[in-house]
Each structure stands twice: as structure tokens, then as C-alpha cells.
Amino acid sequence: MKSFLSIIILLFASCNTNKHLNFVVKNTIQINATNCDKNGTCELKLNPNKNITFQKDKFENLYPIISDGEKTLLTFTFKRNPIKNTQDGNYTEIIYAELPKTIKEISLKDDTLKQIKLHFARLCFCKGETGYYPIEKGTFNLTKIDKDSIKIVCNFKVKNIPQVISSFDETVSIKSN
Secondary structure (H helix, E strand, O other), X not given: OHHHHHHHHHHHHHHHHXXXXXXXXXXXXXXXXXXXXXXXXXXXXXXXXEEEEEEEOOOOOEEEEEEEEEEEXXXXXXXXXXXXXXXXXXXXXXXXXXXXXXXXXXXXXXXHHHHHOOEEEEEEOOOOOOEEEEOOEEEEEEEEEEOOXXXXXXXXXOOOOOOOOOEEEEEEEOOOO
């Protein structure tokens, strides 16, 4: 009877471990995002061994400092297609998140988004509406789909700043990692 109970416990423990996500990004993972605004291109990147901090300049504007470290930096970048015959028409939005070195399932909302330093960047010739902003309202979820892939879903709104991208929903293969 004891051995039968031990086998049952082992089976439950084995099944439970397969449901949890626990991996380390060893090499940069980069994908062309499938869910992107039709007026541009999107890319999602996981960069291992990178940290991000945000500093303020003399005008109190934030700017990022990306350095070597122990975390994994997620960037989701939207680049608008160039507008013909337009100077200073470049437009880019970037979402940053600093993930732990060992990536596990994550589910964050609003105030807890600070845990991953979730920030939004709007880079353009847009007087008074360009820069780097902490994301304080939204959700960020990272879940395991199967042994070879994860799903990253982020929905957010930055206060008082126009934005093209307010969400992304991407599946990333971790098999080649």
C-alpha cells in the first residue's frame, strides 16, 4: 500500500512540474511579431544577461541605461513605415520589461508592473509627447504553451501620451535557446 501511495504522489508531482515554466535565455531570441499595426513592423526580442535602469536628465525626462547584468531584457518594438517625402517622419514605440534570469510564469497588473520595470517609449519628432514613461495601468502575462514555446501578452495604457501600440500578444519558441 505504501509503494502504491508513493507512485501516486510521484505521478502527481511529475504532472505538476510539466505545467510550470522555468528556463534561462542563453542566446538572444528575436521574432518578427505577428500581431502588429498594419502601418509598420514589430519585433519582439529577449536579450539575456542585460539589465535596464531609468535615469532622469536635467529636465526630469527619463532615459534608459541598458547594461550587462543578470536579468533578461524583453523589448517589443513598433516602427512605423516611413512616410514618403517627409523629413523627421520616423516614429518608433518600444515596450521594455526586465525579466528574471530564470524565467517563470508571470501575471502582473497595474502597480505590480513595477516588478519588471515595464516602460513605454515614444520616439518621434513629436514636441512634448516623446520620451520614456513607466507603465502603471495594464497587465503583463507570460505563460507556458508547451515544452518549446511561451506566450507573452501585454495590455496597457500610458497616461496623457498618444500611442499606436497598446498591446501585444506573441508566441515565442524557446526550443532553439
